[in-house]
Amino acid sequence: MALKQEKDTAFVKFKGIEKRYGKVVAVKKMDLEIPEGSLVTLLGPSGCGKTTLLRMLAGLEEPTHGDIFVKGVRINATPIHKRNLGIIFQNYALFPHKTIFDNVAFGLKYRSASKAIMKEKVERALETVRLPGVGDRMPSQLSGGQQQRIALARAIVIEPDVLLMDEPLSALDENLREDMRREIDNLQQALGVTTIFVTHDQREALSMSDKVVVMKDGFIQQEGDPEEVYNNSANHFVADFLGHSNFINSIVKEKKGDYLSVTLEDNTTCLAVPAGKFDKGDKVEMVIRAQKINLGHRADHVPEQGMNSFFGKIKDRSYMGGEVSYFIELDNKLVLHAINFVKRSPYRRGDEVFMSVDPQNCRLLKI
Ligand SMILES: Nc1ncnc2c1ncn2[C@@H]1O[C@H](COP(=O)(O)OP(=O)(O)OP(=O)(O)O)[C@@H](O)[C@H]1O
Ligand SMILES: [Mg+2]
Missing domain, CATH: 2.40.50.100 (RNA polymerase II/Efflux pump adaptor protein, barrel-sandwich hybrid domain)
Structure with a gap:
């Protein structure tokens, strides 16, 4: 299929995107634009369609209607491994029988990198997540937080166009979550990588995002910077979901x-x-x-x-x-x-x- 060019500046764009599973409409005619280099969170209660939206961008689900563009190019028909996305899912565990090095290098599998370049990239990614030198270890020899940092290294090693994170911190305890939240925030800013972060934790969303997208029942309720959605909540749902009203x-x-x-x-x-x-x-x-x-x-x-x-x-x-x-x-x-x-x-x-x-x-x- 010929790639359609769209003239606009959004780095990622969902246009009239919809996903139906039989009678369930998980995402309803949604329009959303993600600016380049920004960290955008999708925030909403369980079942509102956050994961479905992310999976459509990742190429793991096909939209029932609508188009998805990355850098102005329609990617609906682009296979997963050609989308150049870094993905971290909540249950996207490391391969337990592969070393940390092989886990991180896995992302480079489809890219014809030489051994030397691969080694250099993996080491750089491990340094970025502040775990240099653990390449020879097995995942079981790292703590939960460290394993999640390795998952982050695996996602960024390919220098993705977009980093997708679906509740990456939910398995961690509260203190570790806070540390990781800050770490992801800093890392995202240092790398300048466009990031979509899914959470149902409002504190997480408000503290990290350039833009918060509040969702309910497959619809966007409000989008804006954290102060905007918190102080000027557009409706009862948003005012109720964010903080205590x-x-x-x-x-x-x-x-x-x-x-x-x-x-x-x-x-x-x-x-x-x-x-x-x-x-x-x-x-x-x-x-x-x-x-x-x-x-x-x-x-x-x-x-x-x-x-x-x-x-x-x-x-x-x-x-x-x-x-x-x-x-x-x-x-x-x-x-x-x-x-x-x-x-x-x-x-x-x-x-x-x-x-x-x-x-x-x-x-x-x-x-
Ligand atoms: N494969 C599927 N088959 C049928 N229905 C599905 C499927 N995947 C998701 N759904 C439904 O689509 C809706 C949105 O699900 P989704 O997983 O996107 O929600 P979510 O916002 O990520 O929720 P959570 O915070 O619990 O992860 C839900 O009603 C869910 O039951
Ligand atoms: Mg989900």
Whole structure:
């Protein structure tokens, strides 16, 4: 088949891509562009189509509809080994009976490299993942984290156009995950290799990515840089999936400067930032991040101009190391979740408190 050239700058481009397994539509008419040299994460709950999207790019699944382009070239019909992709899957274990050297060199099998060049490339890849000199060992003689670094070396040794990683850290314990996360991030930046990283861990996605693509049921819900998707979540799902959000049903009352004033169920009013266009009487949902709620003892409350205030009683408190998480029952019985730094958290279960929230941190979403 003739290769079709597309005039655009996206390094990887999915255009109207769809994958059906019988009645299940795993990926639905998806358009996505990945800029050159960027690290993009696909983030979403189990079953939302992340792996399927990656497998189509890798050539392990055929799209039911749509096209995939790498560097402007349509690759739908390109065989796997000619796609020049570095792949690390969660269960893509090393070959247990091959030495580390042979494991890493495996990626070069289809490339007619001389023995000397192969040796040099493998050694360089092992140095890049900070495991020089382990070529003669067997995988069982390395720790889990080290084995995952070897998998990384195997993926980068071919100098791939795109690095694909499907939950590569999920088998590692929390501390090791954190280290590996940073290592992958640094490595990606040093090599400048375009990378697609799949995870359902929001912290992983927010901490590493140039761009986060939030997915649900085979659809993209929102894409943007980490701050954008976190601070300006486009809908309930994204706001709920990323971090801890409170959702309060309200009705739009009137415009107040840059804000809208809304009426809550108990007839109190709040100021909030509208995400989109709203009219008086619209039913909306006010989103407040748990970290944006400041607490104080109710007896100490002094009304603050322009701030939203709520009053209630601490129902539940859990200490989380650096922070304390509270569930507070408001006078109107609504329960809000607040997370404050330990230093500012002397409150106990049963304490009467006030909560103040800057209207800037109250966002209105359409229901
Ligand atoms: N080979 C297959 N045959 C039938 N259905 C499949 C197949 N592979 C995936 N699916 C279905 O497609 C949907 C998307 O699956 P996919 O593996 O892409 O999800 P995911 O986002 O990677 O989830 P997870 O976080 O659990 O890995 C799911 O409903 C899944 O059951
Ligand atoms: Mg998956």
